[in-house]
Amino acid sequence: xxxxxxxxxxxxxxxxxxxxxxxxxxxxxxxxxxxxxxxxxxxxxxxxxxxxxxxxxxxxxxxxxxxxxxxxxxxxxxxxxxxxxxxxxxxxxxxxxxxxxxxxxxxxxxxxxxxxxxxxxxxxxxxxxxxxxxxxxxxxxxxxxxxxxxxxxxxxxxxxxxxxxxxxxxxxxxxxxxxxxxxxxxxxxxxxxxxxxxxxxxxxxxxxxxxxxxxxxxxxxxxxxxxxxxxxxxxxxxxxxxxxxxxxxxxxxxxxxxxxxxxxxxxxxxxxxxxxxxxxxxxxx
Numbered sequence: 001x002x003x004x005x006x007x008x009x010x011x012x013x014x015x016x017x018x019x020x021x022x023x024x025x026x027x028x029x030x031x032x033x034x035x036x037x038x039x040x041x042x043x044x045x046x047x048x049x050x051x052x053x054x055x056x057x058x059x060x061x062x063x064x065x066x067x068x069x070x071x072x073x074x075x076x077x078x079x080x081x082x083x084x085x086x087x088x089x090x091x092x093x094x095x096x097x098x099x100x101x102x103x104x105x106x107x108x109x110x111x112x113x114x115x116x117x118x119x120x121x122x123x124x125x126x127x128x129x130x131x132x133x134x135x136x137x138x139x140x141x142x143x144x145x146x147x148x149x150x151x152x153x154x155x156x157x158x159x160x161x162x163x164x165x166x167x168x169x170x171x172x173x174x175x176x177x178x179x180x181x182x183x184x185x186x187x188x189x190x191x192x193x194x195x196x197x198x199x200x201x202x203x204x205x206x207x208x209x210x211x212x213x214x215x216x217x218x219x220x221x222x223x224x225x226x227x228x229x230x231x232x233x234x235x236x237x238x239x240x241x242x243x244x245x246x247x248x249x250x251x252x253x254x255x256x257x258x259x260x261x262x263x264x265x266x267x268x269x270x271x272x273x274x275x276x277x278x279x280x281x282x283x284x285x
Contacts, residue, residue: 004125006262007108009251010118013075015101016082018091025135025211028096036210041232046139046208047273047282050234053090054141054271054282057134060084061143062285064104064132068147070124074106077130078117085134093133093140093211100255105131105144110262112240112248113202114255124150127160129267133211140211142236143283144269155243156264159196163241163266166190170219170237171272174229174279181225184218187239197246199265202257204236207271231274234282238269 018024027033042050064081082103085092092103100116107115107129108122115129122128131144146160166187173186183204191198198220206215218225219239240246244263251258259265272279 004109004123007111007120007258009253009256010074010120012101012116012118016079016095016103018086018095022086022089022091023138024091025093027098027211032098033211036213038209038213040206040213040215040234041230042208042234042273043232047232047234049137049139050141050208050271050273050282053134053136053139054143055285056085056088056090056136057132057141057143058283058285060134061130061132061145064130065145065147068122068128068149070122070150072122074108074115074117074120074122077106078102078104081130081132090134090136093135093142097211105129107131107267109264110258112199112242112257112259112265113267114257116253116255122149125152126150127152127156127264127266131269139209140207141283142207142211142269142271144238144267146266146268158194159241159243159264160266162190162194162196163239164268166239166241167237167268167270170239171270171279171281174272174274176229176231176274176276178229179225180217180227180229181222183237184225185221188220191241197242197244199240199242199246199248201248202240204238204269206233206235208234229274231276233274234271236269236271238267240265240267
């Protein structure tokens with residue numbers, strides 16, 4: 001088990017600017033987004049635009065991930081992804097979403113999700129999740145991955161590897177005609193082999209012109225997730241697995257979610273479109 005000291009909040013840098021020429025999502029400058037009322041099944045033209053958004057998000061995440069090293073701040077990773085998206089004509093979807101102050105989420109070690117980039121310096125042995133979403137041509141592409149920083153202990157390495165594998169298995173389970181709960185069933189049954197917790201209160205979601213459409217994708221076998229999967233649906237799968245409990249605490253910032261037992265957690269995410277035979281990943285670099 002890692003002996004790293006627990007994370008504490010750092011100092012935020014000023015809000016980064018986005019060129020005026022880049023279109024903003026409708027929620028920027030508002031306290032909350034307008035509820036989505038459109039379809040979960042998207043037409044071919046929307047899906048093609050989502051491929052572009054997904055590709056930019058994946059490349060921005062890879063660019064930021066390439067800078068992960070001991071001594072680098074999470075704010076620096078935010079800068080790298082922010083500049084990449086802006087340079088490619090995309091708006092960083094998290095910036096201004098319900099007041100979130102940065103262009104990606106950086107969740108280190110015991111942080112389950114929604115960590116805010118700040119002056120925190122990464123340490124040798126940390127695991128670091130980056131969650132990057134790009135908005136361009138009126139649609140979003142959302143992905144995340146957990147990276148190793150320096151020499152990481154075996155328990156944490158296995159957690160990261162197996163969380164990635166749980167996402168892969170879940171994507172393979174997507175088929176038209178199946179219910180959404182097949183996704184969580186596959187993830188939970190795999191995670192149970194290793195005694196991992198599966199986070200329940202933070203889920204995958206429908207995504208399109210809306211960052212979060214209202215469609216919920218649980219990562220555990222929920223009896224309520226009975227929506228039937230249809231070709232053309234677009235949504236994320238983003239399992240969060242923990243070394244201990246899936247219960248959590250929230251920092252005073254109202255965003256940073258940490259495991260209640262402060263043990264480590266990992267996450268991976270892709271945006272998908274359902275095809276006639278399975279699923280296509282839209283967030284590939």
